[in-house]
Amino acid sequence: MAAGDLFVEMECRQFTKSGQNACGDDYQLLTLEKENRSIAVLSDGLGSGIKAHILANMTTTMGLHFLKSNVDILRSVETIMDTLPICEVRKISYATFSMADLRLGGITRIIEMGNPQYIQLRGTTEVPAMKHTRIVSQRWPDREVDCFETRMEPGDRLILCSDGVTQAGLGQKKFKFGWRRSGELEFIQKLIARDPEISAKDLAYSVAFQALSITPGKCLDDISCLVIYLRRPRVLRILTGPPFHKEHDREFAQLGAGGANDVIVCGGTTASILERELQKKTEIDLHLVKASGDLPPPGNMPGVGLVTEGILTLSRVCSLLESGQTENAPMAARAILNRMHENDVIEFIVGTKVNEAHQDPNLPMELELRRNIVKRLTSVLETRCRKKVVVRYF
Amino acid sequence: MEKIRLEICCGTTCFMLGADKLMRMETLLPEEFRERVEITGVPCLNVCMEESICRAPFVRINGVPHAQATVESVFEEIRKLLEKEEREDSE
Numbered sequence: 001m002a003a004g005d006l007f008v009e010m011e012c013r014q015f016t017k018s019g020q021n022a023c024g025d026d027y028q029l030l031t032l033e034k035e036n037r038s039i040a041v042l043s044d045g046l047g048s049g050i051k052a053h054i055l056a057n058m059t060t061t062m063g064l065h066f067l068k069s070n071v072d073i074l075r076s077v078e079t080i081m082d083t084l085p086i087c088e089v090r091k092i093s094y095a096t097f098s099m100a101d102l103r104l105g106g107i108t109r110i111i112e113m114g115n116p117q118y119i120q121l122r123g124t125t126e127v128p129a130m131k132h133t134r135i136v137s138q139r140w141p142d143r144e145v146d147c148f149e150t151r152m153e154p155g156d157r158l159i160l161c162s163d164g165v166t167q168a169g170l171g172q173k174k175f176k177f178g179w180r181r182s183g184e185l186e187f188i189q190k191l192i193a194r195d196p197e198i199s200a201k202d203l204a205y206s207v208a209f210q211a212l213s214i215t216p217g218k219c220l221d222d223i224s225c226l227v228i229y230l231r232r233p234r235v236l237r238i239l240t241g242p243p244f245h246k247e248h249d250r251e252f253a254q255l256g257a258g259g260a261n262d263v264i265v266c267g268g269t270t271a272s273i274l275e276r277e278l279q280k281k282t283e284i285d286l287h288l289v290k291a292s293g294d295l296p297p298p299g300n301m302p303g304v305g306l307v308t309e310g311i312l313t314l315s316r317v318c319s320l321l322e323s324g325q326t327e328n329a330p331m332a333a334r335a336i337l338n339r340m341h342e343n344d345v346i347e348f349i350v351g352t353k354v355n356e357a358h359q360d361p362n363l364p365m366e367l368e369l370r371r372n373i374v375k376r377l378t379s380v381l382e383t384r385c386r387k388k389v390v391v392r393y394f
Numbered sequence: 395m396e397k398i399r400l401e402i403c404c405g406t407t408c409f410m411l412g413a414d415k416l417m418r419m420e421t422l423l424p425e426e427f428r429e430r431v432e433i434t435g436v437p438c439l440n441v442c443m444e445e446s447i448c449r450a451p452f453v454r455i456n457g458v459p460h461a462q463a464t465v466e467s468v469f470e471e472i473r474k475l476l477e478k479e480e481r482e483d484s485e
């Protein structure tokens with residue numbers, strides 16, 4: 001989500017308890033663009049495996065809905081408790097949770113029940129809550145709900161986690177009481193000191209992986225770390241297709257020369273226009289052919305960025321994102337996917353001139369129209385990857 | 395002796411019509427040829443438009459475009475150029 005110059009990056013990384021095929025923790029993220037609001041809910045279901053996952057998923061689904069609809073906290077929690085099925089073994093219904101409701105320029109609320117307390121960091125300094133209240137339900141007197149209010153400033157991070165993180169290593173000589181919140185906090189502070197702009201994705205992964213590594217070879221509990229990072233957006237600009245009017249070539253090419261954190265040129269003709277207008281030369285290492293799968297190998301234009309083939313590569317990126325299976329992507333598609341993940345705003349600069357060569361009847365398959373691919377990419381990037389997408393036609 | 399410059403188009407149409415094989419040219423050339431040819435990839439040679447349409451894939455050898463290129467036709471062209479060079483050197 002971006003408001004003015006700010007972007008809320010939300011990412012979660014999980015590891016599943018060894019021997020289980022479903023994670024007993026669940027999370028859901030929601031961006032309410034019109035309200036300048038971002039919501040994150042993380043829940044840890046009782047036990048592990050499928051049963052725990054269902055409990056956690058029911059909790060995150062209800063929590064997200066109640067939070068979004070501004071339902072009273074106590075009523076929300078009681079409804080969640082009343083709804084969760086009762087465990088046959090333990091005779092209780094239970095799932096702990098942490099919910100964060102961030103409003104840009106306003107108050108951020110964190111509601112927790114049973115989960116380790118959240119961490120808010122400004123740089124490496126922990127920020128205490130402005131207000132803390134504890135609510136106890138009369139129907140569920142043993143369940144205490146902590147409500148915190150804080151203000152998120154640009155650059156702040158909010159870290160939520162399940163007890164699989166804070167209790168990692170429990171019982172080991174070095175971690176008698178587990179890694180604990182203090183160990184996690186110290187680890188995160190060191191990471192931020194080393195890399196002050198570490199992304200939410202990398203931070204969540206580092207924390208979860210560290211918790212996993214404390215007990216080598218085995219994951220003793222489901223591990224989840226969710227990070228919310230409020231920061232200036234990183235912009236990836238993708239230029240694809242030649243402009244409709246040749247006289248716009250210069251203006252089009254200039255967009256590849258600056259004004260974004262990362263630039264990708266998708267298409268041979270597009271790259272040629274930039275080469276001509278910016279006096280640059282693309283370097284393509286043909287030794288990469290073996291490793292580049294069934295797509296042409298990527299190249300590099302010094303001072304601009306990555307250069308790839310156009311339609312085939314973008315179509316593949318789109319299919320990979322739509323299917324959610326981005327592993328084993330061919331080299332050029334992988335390079336684009338990595339850059340998309342690293343940036344918050346994806347800006348497509350689309351040239352609309354029809355490429356005559358694509359009408360060659362010898363081509364073994366029909367090439368999809370560039371505009372259609374960009375339309376599909378916009379949809380999948382906005383809905384599944386929570387990116388802000390801007391499309392500009394030339 | 396100057397190396398022969400072989401540029402292979404990596405554009406969509408060329409790639410789909412056979413340039414993927416041409417990109418592996420370096421491994422297909424005999425060793426004595428390999429040292430005398432410099433092979434590079436180019437995003438697009440821009441020769442597939444207008445009158446050349448339907449004649450992909452394209453390569454450029456020492457600046458001269460060649461249409462409907464195959465590994466065999468490119469190899470043959472390189473061989474001719476190398477022979478010509480040798481003839482000129484011996485004269």
